[in-house]
Amino acid sequence: MKWSDLGDDASMAVTLADVARRAKVSAATASRVLSGSTYPVSAESRARVEHAAAQLGYAPDALARALVTKQSRTVGVIVGDMIDPYFAEIASGVEEYARRTGFLTIVCKADRSPQRERDYLRLLRGQRAGGVIFAGGTFTETAEMDELRRDATQAVGEGMRIVDLGERGFSDVPAITVDNCAVLADLTAFLIAQGHRRLAFLKGPPGFSTSDLRLRGYLHAMAETDLEPILIEGGGFDFESGRAAALRLLAGSLPDAIIAFSDESALGALIALRQAGVEVPGRISIAGVDGTRDASLLNLTTVKLPMYELGAAAARLVVEAEGALPPSRTIFPHRLITGGTAGRSQPAGTVISNAELIMSSG
Amino acid sequence: MKWSDLGDDASMAVTLADVARRAKVSAATASRVLSGSTYPVSAESRARVEHAAAQLGYAPDALARALVTKQSRTVGVIVGDMIDPYFAEIASGVEEYARRTGFLTIVCKADRSPQRERDYLRLLRGQRAGGVIFAGGTFTETAEMDELRRDATQAVGEGMRIVDLGERGFSDVPAITVDNCAVLADLTAFLIAQGHRRLAFLKGPPGFSTSDLRLRGYLHAMAETDLEPILIEGGGFDFESGRAAALRLLAGSLPDAIIAFSDESALGALIALRQAGVEVPGRISIAGVDGTRDASLLNLTTVKLPMYELGAAAARLVVEAEGALPPSRTIFPHRLITGGTAGRSQPAGTVISNAELIMSSG
DNA sequence: TTGTATGCGTTATCAT
């Protein structure tokens, strides 16, 4: 192949007009075959266009296309962190589903900052992203959240499809989530049934939606059994916060069991305690929430949330919708994983309960 | 606020013309202030435009902008898997660096398939992505790889910036990587120095670039010490493959130590062996490569590769470049992490060696 | 079935 027909600077990308010229048809005809339109085109023209496109290595300019169709085939997913397997699994579900329809996935790491989520939403609006999926919880009562909610409303008005996987309280936006309150009620009840009495909850960050909901579930289950709640403050999102909390705990008297707000902090506590020579589950039980890869690696007792499925379902909503998304609320089921870090009566790996699928819309 | 001036269907997005009209200036002037141009604009006009934009919630249409500037502020990163912490850390480095400049990061999960990498490259070309970063290794000798290399050359010709983090053998493309051969030579030498003699290598998939390079490093170190190499076939990328290999191994006689192609397979083997009652490192030592989060969670002896830094450096190249990227080859340093799964002579957690930073261009 | 013409929202060129 000769490169004699290069442009002067960087060789220009080959355009629809180039293909049309080479196929000796009009740009319109070329467009009709290359854009997958249903508009009738003679078999001969079609073949010539396809051949020319292949030969030229034509890649349709998605930008120009989106400019006219008002729809770019991209979906944004806003996560708190990319390394945390909780978000990685959600993002993976989004990507895999989006890919099938030729959608590209823009992953935005907002570090759980509502302000940063706003920034990203604005950027994604500018990209005319087909939709935006908000993963994970949020700090509910901040001024930035109020503004984010307003921005979201505006974006929806512009035709953007938004799906909320957390508890952001958007209006007129479909939500897909798990019943975080029930998750913790189930887990707490399970540990109580195992015989634990001095059962502590390692709290997540205060004011964070999933953190608060899970706390409520714990408190509910404890109240039902007339047990005294024990709250461990100062928990954060990551491994390190769980470790630090456990170390502080070692100074006083240990409870029978610790339920942590998330797998990450549970694992931090687990490793800190074991390193300090405390037997788990011999001396103390530990359980987490999420059911991440890391949890199964360390055989943690936890509740598995369907992160991948949440992501895929959200992507499906965005990718397959015709027009605007009707508001709805879908609750995905969770299931308890009896790992090796709590109690000794159950064989590890058994699935104890299967919460049922609840689905409602309105 | 009244919504009486809505469009007929979904309320149209507010456009530059809307802002200009409201600020009583021309579209050109509005563009100059909103696009951050250095072109002079009177303070008064500037203020009016900014006010109008804020009031209208104007989000510039990145598509239209990119259509004329030929540069969309997005960077694509092609990974093998999103959940694997190896890739998650690279992607995180890319995203974090890109974000600072207002770039969006498109994460593409190609499942290590050259064909899928081609598909994504084409999609990203269509998005006029500012650059594309290829993470992780690849199957080198496939027909699809040859075509991918051709596609890459064409994309570079069109002004796209490509960075190779694996060993894809692109021509005229900057590469940033680690010395995979030295990584394994160092690790092998370390285990030999610890007194291991029957030292096996759990191979990665044959024909995969990093897998082959690491194997070579192992063979080299073994040859230097006149030790007989022991190769364990059938290794894959994931946890499960390491587990399966270890189970097969249990049928025969165990070596003194196993070095696995990656942390993932090392962890699979580690957990399988421990579950089978084999003491690690008492009876057998195990080491991996990568230095992922999971490895440190389980205190695995491994070699830490600077994944985050690789991603950030690649993003920097893409985001800060003025024109085309000059070809270059940069080797980032690695360091040995003495975890708790190999030998007993070294205190765990010590950093043993620090390979030096080598950098060359041409 | 094909082609021509128009517009998408923005930046850039060229006047003023």
Add this chain to the structure above:
DNA sequence: ATGATAACGCATACAA
């Protein structure tokens, strides 16, 4: 310092 106007590459309404 400001404003009209022409691209950018594509899809589509309309004409043939």
